[in-house]
Amino acid sequence: MKLKSLAVILVVAGLALAFYGFSGNVSAANVNVTFTILATQTLTISGTPVAFSGVTLDVPTAAQTVAVTVKSNVAYNLTYTAPANFTDGSKVVPIERLTYNNTPFVTGPVTLQTAHPRTTGPGVTHSYDYVLTVAFDDADPGSYTGTITYTVSP
Secondary structure (H helix, E strand, O other): OOHHHHHHHHHHHHHHHHHHHOOOOOOOOOOOOOOOOOEEEEEEEEEEOOOOOOOOOOOOOOEEHHHHOOOEEEEEEEEEEEEOEEOOOOOOOEEHHHEOEEOOOOOOOOOEEEEEEOOOOOOOEEEEEEEEOOHHHOOOOOOOOOOOOOEEOO
């Protein structure tokens, strides 16, 4: 019986060594990971520059499409600002002579999209067909320029 008890004790001791003795002390620690995602918007424009050549007075030009693509991880607003006039030195043509989707441009800022839902994948493209109709009264010959600025914000 003593031999049997001794054998049991040796087996138990061997198992204890196998689980604890050979592996050394076991310790564990945690790493907590935290991060903040910021509201992010990107805006790209294709179809630029817009160049109307050989403009005939009082006749609408062929439409030129400007595509404004927005990627945003929050709802966003899309606006534009435009100058009061296209200029060539001191000569001017009112900005209203240029339209987008049959709407005259104005100086602005003008809101095109309000609280548009967040985007996924490649984003959302807003297309604007630019048409220029220069009135005969604006007929001073020249090469006119103006810059329209699009802005995306949360």
